[in-house]
Amino acid sequence: MRYLLLKRDIMNLTEEELLIRISTLIVQEMKGEQHAEDRLLIKKWLSESPENQAVYKRCFDQIMQKKAFESLQEFEKNRDFEKVRSKLFVRPVPQKAFQFKRLLPYVAAACLLIAFGSVWYYNQIGLKIPAENQLSQTDRLPAKNRAIVTFSDGRQFQLNERESEVFISNKGVHYDDGGEVAETQAAQFATIETPRGGIYDVILPDGTRVKLNAATTLRYPTVFATDKREVNVHGEAYFEVAKRKNQPFIVETANQQVSVLGTHFNVNTYGNKSDMRTTLLEGKVQVKELTSGKHIVLLPGYQSLVNKGKLTSRAVDVDQELAWVDGRFNFDGKSLFEVMDDLSRWYNVDVEYRGQMPDVEFFGGTYRTSKLSTILKILKDQNLHYHFTANGKLIIEKN
Structure with missing residues (x-):
């Protein structure tokens, strides 16, 4: 685990x-x-x-x-x-x-x-x-347990921020201590959505464990079909799939389909519909690009990339690719804009750039429990400075 x-x-x-x-x-x-x-x-x-x-x-x-x-x-x-x-x-x-x-x-x-x-x-x-609104004009706190469950019949429930995981069953949604969030009234679809600045862990009816990163949506049936277990993801999620020999687990995104029987893998669709990454930690998965129908089989330590309709794979450092699962930022090889995209989601802050930004590449990382101001110290080395507006927007300017 x-x-x-x-x-x-x-x-x-x-x-x-x-x-x-x-x-x-x-x-x-x-x-x-x-x-x-x-x-x-x-x-x-x-x-x-x-x-x-x-x-x-x-x-x-x-x-x-x-x-x-x-x-x-x-x-x-x-x-x-x-x-x-x-x-x-x-x-x-x-x-x-x-x-x-x-x-x-x-x-x-x-x-x-x-x-x-x-x-x-x-x-x-x-x-x-300090509460988040007290820090909005000077700093931002890291993401916390925050998510919303929405059923297809229109019912919507805010998950408890004092809990970190929620269990899904054919009877409803509940916490580890048995506290009920909502009762399932009939077989239907539901979504669990984390906003920017929110994370949550989900245990599906079959025992599959899913960790949702910030700004991620997981759509699932309240009762799985007998021949397959199928969910849909937008954003980033880490899966530990429960093994069921005759009931494959399928994850669909905007332009790809990942099929497994039991394994651990990560799906990242943050970029856009033409940029999706699947990273395999253990087991074996099949990744299919839906437009062309092309598919490949991933082995542990490999990552598939769907970009502009093309499906490729490459060997990666899994610990670095899955740093977020372990509570770390990994900025190796990322540009300033890519780094700020990560921070924007995690700290729930809008970013505005003023002036020409340097074309630089970062390496290293830090813990996701840090305040935003601690991480933004890296901007000083690039002759950049920042400030927050009255409504909490982060402005980055060239000195």
Whole structure:
């Protein structure tokens, strides 16, 4: 299982045990030794509250601030720093420059102190995380659990922002704790839509798990046909398909069809109707371009691309392509406009460009829990500056 974590895995830990576990996982993540299941625990914990996100960020920053200067010095000695400075997004942190194993007990203690201190501080002074509308003219918070369910009979329901996943059955829509969202009145189609600045996880009637990125729509039948399981996607979604030998799972987009029996893959249709990518993590899928009828079979580590009616495939770095599933931005090889498109969806902000924008290529990335202003610091290296208008639009200008 790549990204979904059951609530009982969290609930079985005491608060102190959880904080120790989280701090340990942070160090393992920096060392590159973190297992997929452990990443799920951190992501689940982060989704619980803004306070948890603040604790994690402060703990992470405490380590990075202490080591970043040493790492940057080492980097400058071995590379021509000025040649890559215009492209540099994240500070280089070579693993060999860190001795995390020795730091672990101190990091754990520091994180515990930060965590308990933060809880006390919040309680003592009643500090509140700024609401989105309070930040709209100066900053934007990252996406949160937000989605709408719409049935073909016209009924519409807003999903709970305190929940991160929703279960679909032939009886209706409900949360993990059994709380009901809506009852299915008859066999029909329904959609779950995440807006810009929204994400949600969906468990379909057959047990297939779907993670919806921001600005994504998933259309599904409340009851699957006996011979196939078919859904429609616009936007970006990661699928962990439940295996059913005689009932293939089919994902349709504007111009392609992906057919599987049981596998893990990602579908991205953000670009437009003529630009769609399917990335395979495990198993096997068949991708068909609907206009020409051409099809190919993807193996793990490969990505299909439908562009202007042409269907091709290529080998890719799956971890980079699926960075969003693990809560990261990956900007490797992206232009300024592509980077800002990602940020626009994630932070629910309109972007306006004034003047000639530089033709540059970025590399690196950061965590999706960061505030928008933190990420926009990269613009300074391109002699760009930004500000928010009264209605929250982000203006980017050449200095």
